[in-house]
Amino acid sequence: MNREHTGTVIPKSAALAQWNAMLRDDAALLAMPGAHHKTLLRQAYALHQNQIIDSGGLSDLLELADSALAFAVEASLDIDSDE
Numbered sequence: 001m002n003r004e005h006t007g008t009v010i011p012k013s014a015a016l017a018q019w020n021a022m023l024r025d026d027a028a029l030l031a032m033p034g035a036h037h038k039t040l041l042r043q044a045y046a047l048h049q050n051q052i053i054d055s056g057g058l059s060d061l062l063e064l065a066d067s068a069l070a071f072a073v074e075a076s077l078d079i080d081s082d083e
Helices: 012-023 026-031 033-049 055-082
Strands: 003-005 008-010
Touching: 012 033, 012 055, 026 033, 026 055, 033 055
Parallel strands: none
Antiparallel strands: 003 008
16 A cells, blocks of 8 residues: 655555665664664564555564664674674
């Protein structure tokens, strides 16, 4: 379902593309892993609430967000062990 926001219609594909772009933003993820993860979760729930994704899609996005957080934590540990 398309939603109107300030007079514009955002297609489903654009909303999901926006979420995926945020997921792939490694610089933001590595700079502030917790905040970035929280933003991914909030946006995933918003996509579900706005009926852009179904429950299965929400589950997939939450899993991807958790994987991104795990990646950031592992990267941080690798950086700390190199110092």
